[in-house]
Amino acid sequence: MKDENGSISPRQIYDVLIVGAGPVGLATAIGLRQRGITNILVIEQAREFRKVGQGVDLLPNGLRAIKYIDSEAYEKIKETAFKGFQSPAQKPASGLGEFKEKPAPPKSLWRQKNIQGDTTRSFPTDFQSWFDRYGEGRVSVSWFDLQTTLRSLLPPDRVQANHRCINLEEEAGRVRIDTISNTATSTNPFAHWEMRQSNVDTSGSTQESQGSDPESYYAKLVVAADGINSTIRQVLYDNKGLKEWAKPHYSGFSAISSRIDNVPNSIIEELDNKYLQGERIITVHNNSGQLDLPELKLLRLMLIRLPDNSVSYLLYAPFSSNAWQNKSPVEILDLGTEALKNAEFPRMFTELVGLSNPEKLSHRLFYMHPVNTQNDFQPPWNHGRVILVGDAAHAMPPFMAQGANQGFEDAAVIVTFIAKLIQENGLDKKNAIANIFEKYERIRRSFVGQVQAATMESNQWTQQQWDDFNEIVHRRVYPSAVTLGE
Numbered sequence: 001m002k003d004e005n006g007s008i009s010p011r012q013i014y015d016v017l018i019v020g021a022g023p024v025g026l027a028t029a030i031g032l033r034q035r036g037i038t039n040i041l042v043i044e045q046a047r048e049f050r051k052v053g054q055g056v057d058l059l060p061n062g063l064r065a066i067k068y069i070d071s072e073a074y075e076k077i078k079e080t081a082f083k084g085f086q087s088p089a090q091k092p093a094s095g096l097g098e099f100k101e102k103p104a105p106p107k108s109l110w111r112q113k114n115i116q117g118d119t120t121r122s123f124p125t126d127f128q129s130w131f132d133r134y135g136e137g138r139v140s141v142s143w144f145d146l147q148t149t150l151r152s153l154l155p156p157d158r159v160q161a162n163h164r165c166i167n168l169e170e171e172a173g174r175v176r177i178d179t180i181s182n183t184a185t186s187t188n189p190f191a192h193w194e195m196r197q198s199n200v201d202t203s204g205s206t207q208e209s210q211g212s213d214p215e216s217y218y219a220k221l222v223v224a225a226d227g228i229n230s231t232i233r234q235v236l237y238d239n240k241g242l243k244e245w246a247k248p249h250y251s252g253f254s255a256i257s258s259r260i261d262n263v264p265n266s267i268i269e270e271l272d273n274k275y276l277q278g279e280r281i282i283t284v285h286n287n288s289g290q291l292d293l294p295e296l297k298l299l300r301l302m303l304i305r306l307p308d309n310s311v312s313y314l315l316y317a318p319f320s321s322n323a324w325q326n327k328s329p330v331e332i333l334d335l336g337t338e339a340l341k342n343a344e345f346p347r348m349f350t351e352l353v354g355l356s357n358p359e360k361l362s363h364r365l366f367y368m369h370p371v372n373t374q375n376d377f378q379p380p381w382n383h384g385r386v387i388l389v390g391d392a393a394h395a396m397p398p399f400m401a402q403g404a405n406q407g408f409e410d411a412a413v414i415v416t417f418i419a420k421l422i423q424e425n426g427l428d429k430k431n432a433i434a435n436i437f438e439k440y441e442r443i444r445r446s447f448v449g450q451v452q453a454a455t456m457e458s459n460q461w462t463q464q465q466w467d468d469f470n471e472i473v474h475r476r477v478y479p480s481a482v483t484l485g486e
Contacts, residue, residue, distance in 0.1 A: 013174055015039040015422055017219035019165050019232055021049075023056070023143070024390035024407035025225030026150035029158065031069040031415030037422050042154070043179065043217065045164035045226070049151065053143025060136035060474035062405030065412040068478035073153055080149045081139035082127075112283045112300075115345055117274040120287055121463040123470075134474040146404075165231045166214065168222065170384045173428055175222045181212045190228045190248045190367040190395075220427040221418060222386045225407075228367060230392035236383050245379040248367035250321040251397050251456065253298070256336040256363045257314040258356040259306070268309050270348050280305050285459060286343050296343040298459055301353075313353060315340070316399070321365065329358035366397040371449040378445065382437035389414055394448045400455045402473075406448055412478055413440050443485045 016032060018025045021044035029042050046052075058066075058077065067074035107129055111122040124130060127137035141149075151159055163179040170176075224232035228248050237246035275282055285300040295318045302314040317339045324332050333356055340350045371394050372378060381388040390407030417436040426432035454469055461469075476483055 014041050014219040016221045016223060016418060017177060017217055018042040018223045018225055020226035021159050022227060023146050023150055023404055024411055027066060027069055027408055027411040028223055028225060028415055030073055030153050031411060032419060034070045035419035037419055042159045043163040044161045047162045049161060051144045055140055056143050056146055056404045057401035058139050059401060059405050060130060060134040061476045062408040063136050064478050065408040068412050069415060073150060076149050078139060080145050081141040109279060110281050111279055113275060114287045121466050168232060168235050174218050174220055175385045177217045178214045180214050188229050224386060224388045224392045225390050226392055228391040228395035233388055233392050236386060248369055248395060251366045251368045252318050253316055253366045253397055254319040255314055255316050258361045259312045260355045261310045263309045263311050267348055267352055276305050299339060299343045300459055301349060329361045332363050333358055333361055369395045371445060371452050381441050385433060387414060387437050394452060396452045396455045400458060402451050406451060410444055413443055413484060416484055439485060
């Protein structure tokens with residue numbers, strides 16, 4: 001149904017309404033359309049699609065999942081990722097077959113080293129090395145470019161921005177999603193780099209009065225792909241007496257980051273000769289068993305060598321959740337250098353970080369939605385006609401670059417099950433819906449739990465432990481009994 005302006009009327013009842021137009025929500029929509037399910041809509045709270053977000057690493061398991069979802073999406077993502085590595089003299093490929101023959105990014109290693117400069121483990125960062133080992137590659141792409149690439153594969157009228165979800169209600173045979181538009185732009189407190197005094201409000205309160213009058217959308221099924229700060233999750237959990245798990249929990253890790261220009265030659269020479277040794281990027285940690293505080297073994301410093309005596313760094317450290325509360329950038333920087341000293345890093349590293357300009361310092365806390373809790377309770381991912389996917393279900397820190405990849409695996413599974421349900425006329429059968437959602441959780445929960453645990457523990461792994469786990473993760477095949485349960 002369309003209104004007088006030709007836009008989609010929210011009174012239509014969709015087979016599937018997807019909340020969230022990030023990569024996972026868009027991949028879900030693409031997969032459903034690829035399987036003939038066209039009565040769908042994606043709504044997004046952002047007022048417009050603009051350049052936001054960090055880079056995303058897509059690894060073999062995620063690329064296999066997106067290839068299963070839609071082969072064109074897979075090729076387009078690779079094409080987008082490789083564009084930055086084409087030389088200006090190259091003639092653009094006229095087709096995907098030609099593009100495949102273009103040179104891949106150069107081979108390189110990302111090494112993790114101890115404070116003595118010895119390599120404790122490493123992995124390649126180029127597509128071909130991963131492909132040779134796992135039968136599928138690895139690409140890096142910006143979040144916005146990934147979103148834009150996927151959005152281009154959907155009809156424009158199937159993706160509607162400027163619709164912020166504020167409530168949902170289950171009605172007879174359908175779900176009602178209430179939204180408002182033109183709300184004030186706000187940052188996500190659970191996935192945001194700060195560059196000022198750390199006083200971010202994580203209460204999740206929304207100034208709904210600043211928006212337009214509510215509009216309602218109706219659907220037989222709702223896929224909540226609205227990220228770590230998921231409104232759908234919060235409404236569902238509040239209504240089920242699970243408020244403790246409605247919002248993200250602090251992971252125990254924080255990060256400080258900055259770029260430093262004009263680094264003194266003495267520091268550059270020690271970095272180049274003892275640690276970087278020709279590599280562009282390394283991570284340094286103290287793997288000694290003699291530290292006064294065992295948790296300091298979890299601290300690590302990522303360094304990126306830039307031209308002209310410039311270095312970027314990212315310091316991951318196990319600070320308490322309130323360590324930065326109401327702290328100025330200068331005070332936060334002091335906490336970072338003090339942590340390096342306590343972890344017995346060589347003086348050169350504390351001097352390097354100490355050179356940071358506080359006005360250009362970025363910092364953030366990392367949050368997560370635990371798959372398994374300390375009391376073995378497992379927060380549910382579905383209720384009635386609503387299912388959570390991606391970060392809305394199981395957000396985790398980026399230490400193993402599995403957030404988007406696990407989201408794509410979620411999309412591959414839920415697309416398969418929803419398409420089959422609709423093809424078998426099961427949208428009005430409560431038991432059939434419950435069965436596919438329970439099956440989705442059963443297949444995905446155990447594996448995501450392993451990945452989430454590895455994300456938090458892998459910093460101290462040996463090369464063998466790292467390789468063994470990667471064999472499990474990156475050789476997953478779609479479709480198969482392991483990944484789809486059939």
